[in-house]
Amino acid sequence: xxxxxxxxxxxxxxLGLSGCVTINIYFPAAAAEKAxxxxxxxxxxxxxxxAKTPEGEAQ
Amino acid sequence: xxxxxxxxxxxxxMLSCAPAVAQGNLDIxxxxxxxxQGSMQQRHAQLAPFYASGAVGLTDRGLVALRDANAVxxxxxxxxxxxxxxxxxxxxxxxREIAQANGHPEWAGDVQNTFAQRWIxxxxxxxxxxxxxxxxPK
Numbered sequence: 001x002x003x004x005x006x007x008x009x010x011x012x013x014x015l016g017l018s019g020c021v022t023i024n025i026y027f028p029a030a031a032a033e034k035a036x037x038x039x040x041x042x043x044x045x046x047x048x049x050x051a052k053t054p055e056g057e058a059q
Numbered sequence: 060x061x062x063x064x065x066x067x068x069x070x071x072x073m074l075s076c077a078p079a080v081a082q083g084n085l086d087i088x089x090x091x092x093x094x095x096q097g098s099m100q101q102r103h104a105q106l107a108p109f110y111a112s113g114a115v116g117l118t119d120r121g122l123v124a125l126r127d128a129n130a131v132x133x134x135x136x137x138x139x140x141x142x143x144x145x146x147x148x149x150x151x152x153x154x155r156e157i158a159q160a161n162g163h164p165e166w167a168g169d170v171q172n173t174f175a176q177r178w179i180x181x182x183x184x185x186x187x188x189x190x191x192x193x194x195x196p197k
Contacts, residue, residue, distance in 0.1 A: 025163065027163075027166050027169040028085065029169070029173065031083065031084050031085045032085055032157075032166075032169065032170055032173040033173055033176075033177060034084060034085070035084065035085040035087045035157065036170075036173050036174045036177040037177055037181075038087065039087060039092075039096055039153070039174075040174075040177055040178060040181050041181075042096055042100060043096060043099045043100045043103055044103060044181065045100070045103070046181065
């Protein structure tokens with residue numbers, strides 16, 4: 001019984017680790033979008049914080 | 060014993076996939092990317108009037124295209140053509156560099172599609188953008 005459990009544990013570990021490798025090579029769409037936004041704001045000189053400064057106006 | 064075993068298996072399963080959740084940012088701080096960004100930023104001042112007049116539009120592939128040559132005075136047509144091809148060369152290189160900088164050259168196509176969407180989303184009113192193959196002003 002103990003031997004079988006060891007085997008089960010070992011194979012689960014291998015499966016789990018290989019699963020991780022698989023997951024990590026998926027394209028990180030949200031991160032790419034953030035990166036794109038940063039670059040586009042620079043290239044087009046859009047100032048994201050200029051649009052959201054209503055604090056001074058409100059008072 | 061069985062309970063201990065199950066708990067162990069569960070914790071292994073949970074721990075082993077934790078790094079996948081912690082997906083941070085894409086690295087865009089390389090000299091090559093900074094250089095491309097700078098060159099595109101400089102060129103933008105020259106391209107902006109052509110975007111505004113609708114002569115040049117943003118394609119659904121994350122590039123730019125001369126969509127209405129008639130909107131460009133004859134004397135400027137050569138200039139606008141070279142601006143468009145220089146811009147497209149920089150953009151293609153940018154998408155490749157971002158994929159490369161993050162250790163996945165095969166992501167270049169996905170990076171390009173993401174940019175295509177964001178250029179169009181961020182384009183000001185009146186610029187021409189390509190959607191589903193057709194051109195329309197934003």
